[in-house]
Amino acid sequence: MKSLVVSFILLFMSISLPGVGQDQPVKIGIAGLTHSHVHWIFGSEKRGEIEIVGIAEPDKELAQRYADQYDFPMTMVYDSLDEMIAEKNLDGVTAFGSIYEHLAVVEKCAPEGIHVMVEKPLAVNMDHARKMEALAKKYGIHLLTNYETTWYPTNHEAYDMIKNDSVIGDIRKIVVRDGHKGPKKIGVDSEFLDWLTDPKLNGGGAIIDFGCYGVNLSTWLMDGSRPHKVTAVTRQFQPENNPNVDDEAIIILEYDQSVAIIQGSWNWPIGRKDMEIYGVDGVVYSDNRNDLRVRISEGYDGYNEKKYHLDDRPAPYDDPFSWFTAVIKDEVTLEPYSLSSLENNMLVVEILDAAIRSAEEGRTVSLQGN
Template sequence: MRKKIVFLLSLLLLNTILYGQNTDQALRVGIIGLTHTHVHWIFGSEPRGDIEIVGIVEPNKELAQRYADEHNFSMDLVYTSLDEMLDKVKPEAVTAFGTIYEHLQVVEAAAPRGIHVMVEKPLAVSIDHATKMKALAEEYKIHLLTNYETTWYPTTHKAYEIVKNKNKIGAIRKIMVHDGHKGPKKIGVNEEFLDWLTDPIQNGGGAEVDFGCYGVNILSWFMDGKRPNSVTAISQQLQPENNPKVNDESIILLQYDDAVAVIQGSWNWPIGRKDMEIYGTVGAVYADNRHDLRLRISEGYDGYQEEVMKLEERKAPYDDPFSLLAAVIREEITLNEFDLNSLENNMLVVEILDAAKKSAETKKTIFLK
């Protein structure tokens, strides 16, 4: 019996050494692609200690060297082949920072190896890709999360608390979400990012995908995962000289039984923004940016009482995508079904975006079954 116990303990120790399953250790993470400039986020997050970057896949050596110089990592971490990195390094999770079209390829490689995945928003370029990714995640029992910048805004969660938990403004009647900036070329994104961000295949669309997805993600959370009855959208190309292959202006209208939503994703805002307005039967919430929020309660015809809030950052691990990823994989926290990062929420996001693109193309309202 004693020999058996010693053997089992030795086996457990070997598993820990090989696969990093000790929950006291940083999560071993691989980075897939460096062409999405949000990748700076994970390099900035690593010093927190929740994750350790153990491998990077990037065939463009010049691009990899630029990141290595900026973030002070060894080029020994960089592989040109996804399969080679996964087999040699054996990360516990990977984060996708390439094109949206490549998200499916990442899951196809990682899931059968039992490796968890976090992708940058949105989950996929189409419902066909998303469905395949979901099936793989379920078959191999991996976590498949999607990261949005607005998930980490304290105002996003305070607005939800006021509306859903405290019921201060009454039943939701209208939500308006505005996201975007002057356009990728105008704000000076690097060439590697611009090449695929303005490509309808690699990005899945234009502004309606790049920025419309934020609003759809938040709406799906606020509406507890309920699918809208219909989707109506318009899109337009206002900067053909900068975005010749895709639209750069979009408005998506969602109709629910008792509420409507207006989602404006644009590359034509003169000033970059990520904000929303939530209107109830007795008041309104204005999440003006990451930290500033206003609550107004109606008085008479056009009067109101206003409370202005300046919010601090949320507590770990709810203030950082990669800390959250580690906590989910370590089973320290469990995501609710339609949480902002959850697979259920982001499957619905892709379904609605597909309907929005179809509506804009056909100039018809799309009714969801």
């Protein structure tokens, strides 16, 4: 009788106590392999928070290359996302196809209650973005966007210094620079290059591929404020490599008391992802993932400088897929307009749409609703 009571108590605890089973990896499906950032999730699986249980990729030759590299059986690979969803009990799906395909992924996953993380940016345009947002809200799924710079400890330290410690005073100017020599010059896979330089499948060239980083960071630093005006200039310096899209973009965002200048380029001689944040009293330089500098003004052109070399953030804030797992398990809470949030990334797409229109029409575009 005693053993029966103990068994009943243990059964009740296993049903009633929150967090039981929370240590189990979430089951993740991968939608597409043509985006080379997919290497990231295969590396992250080793951490143990996720289990990749299926891959939807019709190009079997491409899938075989990944299978050989990461030692998974081709039986994991499905011809379509529909087939994978039907056969696997998925907690989440990560999208690694073209940006244009993000909408289709959400259309198939949301009605099944499957959470989605896409690679940056959220969508190719606002029409796609609005449809994705509506589906996510209707079916109650998380719809997240992954940027490499989201996981930089320097960016978060800069945010804390400015927002919590007021180290440099109110923000007056944000300058963000992202890019490299160009996708063909750095030798991206042909499957990636094909859609990355397609204006329909990627939404644009460097203005989308690298302009989105600065818009995302500026939206975060500005607490989700919408800029009043957007002005952009695009150029094409490598027509032989990028015949159908821009490869140079400068975007200027005008806020109430500050501006953001975003430089996304496929023409940097040296790859970079860095940011400068100017306040009334000084400036914070987020030089790369781990190196940060702070200069406090002294006189006309003098300054006191401190340099920091930062360790990576603690788990799960150091890896997108560990963090995706924590969101799915309700272990972390999404803050409004945080870097991966739907609110932030809806505004990112709206601003990018305005920037493309500004560049095409040669004029400043005013955003409504301010």
